[in-house]
Amino acid sequence: MLVIGAGGVGTPVALALALSGSCRLRIVDDDEVELSNLHRQILFQDSDVGRSKLEALTRALRSHAPQVEVEAIDGRFLPETAGEILRGVAVVVDGSDNFATRFLTADACALAEVPVVHGAALRWQATCFVTGAGGRRPCYRCLFEDLPEEPAPDCGTAGVLGPVCGVSGGVAADAALRWLAGDTRIAGTVASFDGHSGRLRRTRVQPRANCSLCGEGATIRELDRRRYGGGRCDA
């Protein structure tokens, strides 16, 4: 199992997966813990500020689940490194904090036919999209098409509530473990959680016929770095 991003969503995902005891964990991240992370990234403490997230997360995971096998990859998931990072991975959980990485993850995993669970949290909303059969139809691009041209709201400017990240992470970890166990009934669905009402709704996503990644005339056949030029949220 691969977790991309050790942030607000990635940390509860990693905690749930580690405690499930059913998989080895590979985690990729290149950030340091910042003070503004601590209100939502509950596995980190004040003494972790300035340390690498991977180091802090690995230590926290081992204290909760001493038997867990963690392979920490200090770096970013990039077009150049994607193939190597995905090697031998059964399911990917995308907990990244920016659209460029999300689309890259979607493309790289669809091409490698690895299923992805995309977990996200912004303001009071959490979403969790589970890709379709074989990691292909429907894919992330069936839902979101392409990187937004305007700067998208990210957790830095728009804010986010910690437990909303926790719901996103818990629901994403559940989906990933179900994939791993061979239960694909939730493949191709998106779960949306509203933190004001506390309700979760799951809807089925229809594959788009002209999707550039999984449609009939799909144009994305390889990872071209020019496609992923979006900005990122640093905290």
Add this chain to the structure above:
Amino acid sequence: MTPKAKELIGDHPTLAVTIDRRRYARHLTLPGVGEQGQRRLHAASVEIQGSGLRGWVARRYLEAAGVGEVRQGARGSEGPRWLLEELVEGPSREVTAGALEALEQLREALKAT
């Protein structure tokens, strides 16, 4: 305290605390929390009902959000129905349940005057 501050927050001592703007930056820009909401969280005393992993997650989210006091209560409800229907039993469900419990307490604390 300046007369202006006193006019704004009254005599309530816990409302006078300075907000750590860097730590709570993501709350200060969040509609429904903001500066006033953060002060309410600092002044709040809440009770959690879950135990084990669920209780730990709930407590950590509440402490991380800056809630003034988190008390341990008796074991309570299992959570909303969707939680039991949508998620398989195990740590993923427990983490989600803890987050939901924390969220409910934050909502209550933000409402309080």
